[in-house]
Amino acid sequence: MANFVLYGPALSTYVRTVRMIFTEANTPYELKPVDIFTGEQNSPDYLAKHPFGKVPTLEIDGQYLYETCAIAEYLDAAVNNNGLTPDDLMAQAHMRQIMAIVDSYLYPPAITTITIQRLIVPSRGGQTDEAAVAAAVPKVQTALKAIEAIAACSPYLLGAELTLADLYLLPVVLYLSNTPDWEAVISETPQLKAWWETASQLPSFKQVLK
Numbered sequence: 001m002a003n004f005v006l007y008g009p010a011l012s013t014y015v016r017t018v019r020m021i022f023t024e025a026n027t028p029y030e031l032k033p034v035d036i037f038t039g040e041q042n043s044p045d046y047l048a049k050h051p052f053g054k055v056p057t058l059e060i061d062g063q064y065l066y067e068t069c070a071i072a073e074y075l076d077a078a079v080n081n082n083g084l085t086p087d088d089l090m091a092q093a094h095m096r097q098i099m100a101i102v103d104s105y106l107y108p109p110a111i112t113t114i115t116i117q118r119l120i121v122p123s124r125g126g127q128t129d130e131a132a133v134a135a136a137v138p139k140v141q142t143a144l145k146a147i148e149a150i151a152a153c154s155p156y157l158l159g160a161e162l163t164l165a166d167l168y169l170l171p172v173v174l175y176l177s178n179t180p181d182w183e184a185v186i187s188e189t190p191q192l193k194a195w196w197e198t199a200s201q202l203p204s205f206k207q208v209l210k
């Protein structure tokens with residue numbers, strides 16, 4: 001088996017997605033922390049692995065792979081017999097559609113704005129930008145409604161089987177659920193709320209929160 005080294009901080013949503021795949025596949029890997037709060041992701045050493053200075057990067061026997069969607073699909077095929085990818089082509093398309101919605105439309109308001117403003121800024125002595133949070137809440141609601149319109153939520157996003165789509169969404173929703181805006185952001189998507197209550201109990205999810 002290949003030697004896997006995952007670069008990124010344990011608290012990153014995308015790092016958690018990749019770690020869940022390793023956990024689901026029972027595959028060993030080494031986690032090498034990158035401190036994104038001190039700017040380590042922009043050090044020459046890290047930029048040599050990931051020219052955009054984002055986490056995670058996965059090293060596979062000395063080769064570097066970045067962008068979580070590429071890492072996730074590679075790992076599911078390489079070590080997990082595609083166990084987190086549906087066989088049905090339309091279900092596969094829906095899985096990728098949800099992953100893309102998380103990347104493009106959910107992550108920016110949910111993490112870059114609400115999580116940073118509610119959880120990180122106050123923990124460093126700053127004041128939450130309430131106007132920025134208020135503007136982000138409807139954007140999160142729109143993204144969650146779009147995901148709910150695609151998803152079955154019974155009990156996982158695409159039905160009976162856990163897929164990469166669940167692994168993308170869980171870490172982002174975790175942060176939202178820890179903010180005072182949770183009831184507001186989830187109120188219009190009751191099926192996703194039920195999905196969260198079930199899927200957040202997955203042992204592989206609990207494992208990556210340690």
Ligand SMILES: N[C@@H](CCC(=O)N[C@@H](CS)C(=O)NCC(=O)O)C(=O)O
Pocket residue numbers: 012013014015036041053054055056066067068069
């Ligand atoms: N498109 C990237 C996005 C990764 C990303 O945004 N990671 C965040 C942490 S969850 C990060 O690197 N933040 C540090 C920064 O933006 O400087 C991917 O899919 O891997």
